[in-house]
Structures are given as structure tokens and as C-alpha cells.
Amino acid sequence: MKELHTWGAILAVVVTSVVGDILLARAMKQVGDVHELWQRSGLWTVVGRVLGNPNFFLGVSAMAVAFFSLLFALSWGDVSLVAPAAASLTFIGNAFAAKVFLHERVDRRRWIAAALVAGGVALLAG
């Protein structure tokens, strides 16, 4: 039962972090290259445009939920399971979601990279 709770919390962490990352990435693509924008219209325009973007707010909210889910997961399960599992599954989830929702061209090169990094993070975070 405790394991079920732990994996449920890990799943919640993964889903909310993926949602957060996708929303933040989309928000920043809508804002555009911040360096260009900064040079053309100044820092405050950049800050205003980022903070005024609804996707940015939703993304940050999702990240906050992910953070608290992680706290719950850590209180139920071992760090050596929760940290690497959440980190590496988020990697794989992000590659899928970026392809589907952001229309990034996730070619074979990037799939291999996602798998390698997910494996490496699982080994290091454990």
C-alpha cells in the first residue's frame, strides 16, 4: 500500500513537471528570443511580456504542484527511489510531450539522447 502511494506521488510529480515544462517552453516561444527583445525594447518589456503570458503562469503553477508532490513522494518513499525515478521519467515524458504538443522534431538523435540522459540521471540521482 505504501509503495502504491509512493508510485502515485512519483507519477504526479512526473505529470505535473512535464505539463509545467511544456507550458513554460510554449510561453517562451510566444515571447520570442529574449535577447533580441531586450535589445530592441529594453529589459522591462521582456519582463512584462513574460509575466503577462498566461502560459507562463500556468506553467509556474504546475511546477509548484510538482514541487509539493515531490515533497509528498519523498515523505512516503526513499530518496534513492523517488529522486531518480521522478527525474528520469520526467525526461522521457518531456520528449514525448515536446513532440506531441510543441511539434518539436524529436528525431532518432534526440530519442537516443533522451534515453541516455534518463538512464544517466537515474544512476546519478540514486
Next chain:
Amino acid sequence: MTFRKYLVLAGVAVFAAAGDTMLSHGMKQTGNISLSHLASVIYAIRNPWVAAGILLLMAFFAAYMNALSWADLTYVLPATSLGYVLLALVARFALHEQVSPLRWLGIALISGGVGFVAGGPALTSHGHELSEIDSKSPLPAEKVSSGTPHASCPTPAAVVTREVQP
């Protein structure tokens, strides 16, 4: 990719790793935080390690957002994982801690993954639209608007600065 962009990606990795380390160091000094004692959070923030960690994580977030404004999510994320590699190297060569063979394998896997992604283009979303606009005009067109109706439509600024590597 320009030097500035590599610098931003390096910032993403370094700030995340350093921020996490300082935060965890500080939290071990302040002790447990429980929901029933929310005042202990205030106490924790007054710890200089925790405060420095939070500042560094804010710097990480700024660098991360900056990178996402000109690169794919699947391009930036492997860079964030380089922070783990950095931490293991610092542990081994600065703190003289033991790094197990499994961790070295993890370092090798992450480095290999980052190498794979870094060899490709930074921005691929809407590649077809981008190449059309690219061929039309090398000059930055007027910005569409901040509230683009199509959520995924790139701004001209992002289009012109896109660089494709071989």
C-alpha cells in the same frame, strides 16, 4: 549557436547544480520542516546557505527561460542534466569523495546524451514555416504581436536568429 547562447546553457547547468547543493546543505543545518510548523520555513530562509540556494535557483530559472525562448525543450533539458555531472565531478576532485563506478557510468551516459543533442539544430519546431520565412527575407519582420493567436507560432525575431548546425 553563438557564444552567448552556450553561456546561457552553461548557466542553466551551473546554477541548478550549485543552487541545489547549497539548499540541501542549508536544510540539513536547519532540520526538518513540517506542515504543522510553518514558522520553521521562515527560520530556514534565514539560513545563509538556504538564502543563497534560493537566489541561485532563481538565476537558474531566468537562464532556463532565456534558453527556452530560442531553443527546443528537448535541446535545453539535456543541458540541465549536465548539472548532475558537474556535481559528481566537484564531489570527486574538489571534495575528494568516492564516486562509485555506477555513477561514472551515469556521467558517461549523460555526457553522451548531451553530445548527441548538441550536434543537432537548437530549434526545430515548425521547421517548414521557418525555412519559408527565412528564404523570403533575411531582415527581421515587424513583430506579429505579443498575443499571437496561434499558441505555437514563432515570432519573427525567433525565426531570424535561428541557426542550424550541420
